[in-house]
Amino acid sequence: MQKPEIGSSEHALVHEVDTCVRATTAPGWADRVIGYREMAEALILDIKAGNWRIGDALPTEAELVQRFGASRSTVRESLRELAAMGYIKRRQGARSILVADDPTDSFVNSVQSIGELLQYSGRTRSTLLARSEVVATGDMARRLGVVAGSRWLRLDYLRTPMRGQLPLGLSEIYVDARHADALGTIDDSLTIYRQLEQRAGLVVRRVEQSIEASTATPAMAAPLRVAPGSPLLLVRTEFITSAGEVMEVGLGHFPAGRYRMEIMLQRSGGASDIDG
Amino acid sequence: MQKPEIGSSEHALVHEVDTCVRATTAPGWADRVIGYREMAEALILDIKAGNWRIGDALPTEAELVQRFGASRSTVRESLRELAAMGYIKRRQGARSILVADDPTDSFVNSVQSIGELLQYSGRTRSTLLARSEVVATGDMARRLGVVAGSRWLRLDYLRTPMRGQLPLGLSEIYVDARHADALGTIDDSLTIYRQLEQRAGLVVRRVEQSIEASTATPAMAAPLRVAPGSPLLLVRTEFITSAGEVMEVGLGHFPAGRYRMEIMLQRSGGASDIDG
DNA sequence: AACTCGCGCTTGTCTGGACAGGTTCAACGC
DNA sequence: GCGTTGAACCTGTCCAGACAAGCGCGAGTT
Numbered sequence: 001m002q003k004p005e006i007g008s009s010e011h012a013l014v015h016e017v018d019t020c021v022r023a024t025t026a027p028g029w030a031d032r033v034i035g036y037r038e039m040a041e042a043l044i045l046d047i048k049a050g051n052w053r054i055g056d057a058l059p060t061e062a063e064l065v066q067r068f069g070a071s072r073s074t075v076r077e078s079l080r081e082l083a084a085m086g087y088i089k090r091r092q093g094a095r096s097i098l099v100a101d102d103p104t105d106s107f108v109n110s111v112q113s114i115g116e117l118l119q120y121s122g123r124t125r126s127t128l129l130a131r132s133e134v135v136a137t138g139d140m141a142r143r144l145g146v147v148a149g150s151r152w153l154r155l156d157y158l159r160t161p162m163r164g165q166l167p168l169g170l171s172e173i174y175v176d177a178r179h180a181d182a183l184g185t186i187d188d189s190l191t192i193y194r195q196l197e198q199r200a201g202l203v204v205r206r207v208e209q210s211i212e213a214s215t216a217t218p219a220m221a222a223p224l225r226v227a228p229g230s231p232l233l234l235v236r237t238e239f240i241t242s243a244g245e246v247m248e249v250g251l252g253h254f255p256a257g258r259y260r261m262e263i264m265l266q267r268s269g270g271a272s273d274i275d276g
Numbered sequence: 277m278q279k280p281e282i283g284s285s286e287h288a289l290v291h292e293v294d295t296c297v298r299a300t301t302a303p304g305w306a307d308r309v310i311g312y313r314e315m316a317e318a319l320i321l322d323i324k325a326g327n328w329r330i331g332d333a334l335p336t337e338a339e340l341v342q343r344f345g346a347s348r349s350t351v352r353e354s355l356r357e358l359a360a361m362g363y364i365k366r367r368q369g370a371r372s373i374l375v376a377d378d379p380t381d382s383f384v385n386s387v388q389s390i391g392e393l394l395q396y397s398g399r400t401r402s403t404l405l406a407r408s409e410v411v412a413t414g415d416m417a418r419r420l421g422v423v424a425g426s427r428w429l430r431l432d433y434l435r436t437p438m439r440g441q442l443p444l445g446l447s448e449i450y451v452d453a454r455h456a457d458a459l460g461t462i463d464d465s466l467t468i469y470r471q472l473e474q475r476a477g478l479v480v481r482r483v484e485q486s487i488e489a490s491t492a493t494p495a496m497a498a499p500l501r502v503a504p505g506s507p508l509l510l511v512r513t514e515f516i517t518s519a520g521e522v523m524e525v526g527l528g529h530f531p532a533g534r535y536r537m538e539i540m541l542q543r544s545g546g547a548s549d550i551d552g
Numbered sequence: 553a554a555c556t557c558g559c560g561c562t563t564g565t566c567t568g569g570a571c572a573g574g575t576t577c578a579a580c581g582c
Numbered sequence: 583g584c585g586t587t588g589a590a591c592c593t594g595t596c597c598a599g600a601c602a603a604g605c606g607c608g609a610g611t612t
Contacts (some may be wrong), residue, residue, distance in 0.1 A: 041518050043477055060592060071567045076593085081518065083479075091573030198558070209539040211487055213509040213532035231507030231532075233489040250585045256489035256507075263485040263539070311595075336562060347597045352563085368563045369604035 034079035039068055043078065047087060047101050057095040058088060086187070126188065129156040131222070133177065144174060144249050145238065151177035152249075155192070158223055167224055169233075169254035176247050193239045193248055205242040211235050211261065216253070224255055231256045310344050312353035319346075319354065323363060323377050328355070333371035334364060402464070403446070405432040409453065420450060420525050421514065428525075431468075434499055443500055445530035447510075452523050465506035469524050481518040487511050487537065492509045492529070500531055507532045 034042070043058070052058060059067070064075040079096055082088045086103035088096040096206050133142070133155045141148035152174040159168040173192055175183060182200035186192070214234040221228040234253040310318075319334075328334060335343070340351045355372060358364045362379035364372040372433035410416070410430045428450040435444040449468055451459060458476035462468070472478050490510040497504040511528040 025603070037518050037520060041479060045477060051547065062592080073568085074566060077565080090593075091574080093591080094576080107304070205542070209541070209543040210536050211509065211539075212536040213489055213507040213530065215532065216506050231489040231491050233487065233509070254489065260486050260488040263487075265483040265485070267482070321600080349598090350596060366563075367605080369561080370606080371562070517555080 014055075026032035029230065034068060034070065036070075036074045036081065039064075039074065039078035040081040042068075043082060044085075044087065047098060050101075054098055056098050058098060060095055066082060078176045125155040125161075126159050128186075129158055131155055133180075134174075144251070145236065146174075146246055146249060153177055153183070154184075160239065166258060169252055170224060170258050171253075172221055172251040174249040174251075178244070179247060192250075196239075196247060200247075202247055204243050204247070206238050206240050208238045209242065214253070216255065220253055224253070226255045233259060233261070235261065310345075310346055310350075312350045312357065315340075315344050315346065315350065315354035316357040319358060320361075320363065323374060326377075328374045330374055332374050333500050334374060336371055349429060360411060402433040404462075405434050407431055409456075410450075420527070421512065422450075424520055425536075429453055429456035429459070431462075442534060443537050445528055446496055446500060447529075448527040450525040450527075452521070455523060468526075472523055476523075476525055478514050478519050480523070481520075482516050484514045484516065485511065490529070492531065496529055500529070502531045509535060509537070511537065 024085055032042070046052070058079075061072055061075050061079070063074050064070075068075065068221070079088065079090065082096070083090050086100055087098065089099050090096050132154045134152050136144060136146050136148055136150050136152060138148055144152075146152075153176075155171075155173040157171040157173065159171060160166075161168055175192065175196065179196055179200040179202065183192075183195060184199070187195060198202060212234050214232045215229050216224060216232050217227050218228045220232075221230070233252075233254040235254070235257070237248075237250040237252070238246050239248040239250075241247050241275075292355070295451065305315075322328070334355075337348055337351050337355070340346075340355075341344050341348050344351065355364065355366065359366050359372075362376055363374065365375050366372050373386050378390040394478075395506070408430045410428050412420060412422050412424055412428060417426070420428075422428075429452075431449040431451070433447040433449065435447060436442075437444055451472065452467065455472055459468070459471060460475070463471060469480055473480060488510050490508045492500060492502050492504055492506050494504045496508075509528075509530040511526075511530070513526040513528070514522050515524040517523050
């Protein structure tokens with residue numbers, strides 16, 4: 001989490017001493033050693049300042065090497081950044097072309113294998129506590145966000161870190177009873193939703209997660225080893241098919257301090273690389 | 277600890293011949309030189325063959341250099357490819373982690389104007405409780421995830437629904453003191469990060485959110501109208517520039533039952549939305 | 553048992569150099 | 583005028599080495 005590089009100045013010193021040469025020919029202003037990130041930022045400022053119009057070609061790599069007093073690799077890295085953000089397009093042999101001066105102001109969070117995060121985060125193991133069939137009645141149906149009266153296969157897991165004793169949390173997983181047969185024996189090396197996809201021929205179209213604070217019920221308190229009433233993170237995950245039907249619902253209960261959910265959103269214009 | 281890492285048999289040949297000499301000689305020689313694309317392809321085949329499970333660590337760059345007889349740059353380029361395709365996640369200091377063996381299986385959450393959800397979610401209003409300058413000391417620095425000793429402008433908001441009495445939650449917003457001047461008077465119709473972008477010339481590259489459970493301190497309990505110690509949802513949001521510097525940190529505290537965070541992930545393609 | 557600290561391992565960033573292969577454009581031949 | 587060709591220009595790929603910075607684990611402490 002730390003970002004000690006306040007000015008990134010000590011960075012500069014080291015390299016100055018090390019590789020010297022650098023920028024001796026450059027016009028005076030290129031004194032400061034800058035990294036590819038700063039270089040990218042400087043270029044973006046230039047772009048926003050209107051130095052080039054959309055469709056124009058940016059300076060060649062060689063010119064940027066001169067101007068910033070950095071190596072070609074560094075210049076290329078910054079151009080790669082600009083391309084990833086959607087400002088420019090690159091093509092071998094031709095100079096970079098400015099294609100946008102303000103790439104879509106949207107952020108993207110891309111997740112592979114949802115629920116890895118919820119069920120298998122690498123250094124955790126899950127132990128099945130109970131397997132039962134339930135009918136969603138009033139209160140429970142509301143808690144799950146499903147239709148009252150529907151039938152579900154319920155799986156209770158306790159999640160524990162590989163090293164350490166205190167459990168991370170409890171997971172209740174509800175599988176639509178109509179697909180429970182297809183599930184059969186459960187492969188613990190795959191997520192439930194993946195197995196449903198593979199064996200029941202379902203396709204998850206979207207996943208909805210909601211997160212809120214709650215408290216530990218007496219029943220949960222024992223396996224979680226916390227006091228009843230202590231604060232929990234409640235994570236509900238719904239897996240929804242293209243037909244709009246909820247095929248699986250997961251409820252995760254995580255005591256404070258043991259589990260943290262992290263989401264990273266990245267600004268993206270043209271997610272793709274090079275070529276065209 | 278280390279994975280014995282199986283398989284990848286035929287690559288041994290190339291390695292045998294050893295590298296260096298490279299294409300200076302005619303293309304007639306025995307084995308092709310492996311490029312980063314082929315290397316990526318080979319790795320994908322290994323992945324699909326099940327040599328590693330999701331969550332496992334791939335070989336280190338050094339090991340791949342050995343195996344393929346290529347330079348580290350080339351190996352890194354191929355790993356970059358795999359990361360872009362969604363097979364692996366990379367983190368400085370730690371080995372690459374396999375996160376998907378079939379990246380068509382990726383879900384995307386895209387959102388315009390993050391932080392709307394933290395500051396202005398349409399049907400809520402924010403009232404500024406306090407504005408102060410603070411220095412992040414030990415404990416607070418850890419809580420914020422910033423460098424100890426750094427200086428910040430702190431803004432305290434109470435968020436209340438348009439209709440209704442009970443407050444939704446408290447927001448502490450910390451703005452890097454170096455950019456606080458640029459902020460000047462705050463336009464309540466825009467998010468803070470947008471104003472920082474426009475007035476301080478910063479570019480937000482990515483946003484990191486972490487969510488966990490916590491408890492209400494006595495100081496929070498009063499304005500939130502809950503009992504001290506009652507469960508809260510703690511949402512931390514970091515706005516990070518392309519230089520990798522944290523320019524704004526937001527801490528949201530939401531009592532149980534009053535606020536729920538919602539995330540919708542959609543499989544490849546279509547846009548989606550987050551929260552409300 | 554939980555916490556801190558240090559050290560080794562691993563990835564991130566950067567340098568400087570080389571060749572391959574695509575692009576561009578002007579000179580040339582028809 | 584028009585298509586071809588070649589050379590200059592430019593980006594793509596690759597190499598070898600170095601230091602910076604983050605991570606993980608074990609040892610020692612509380």
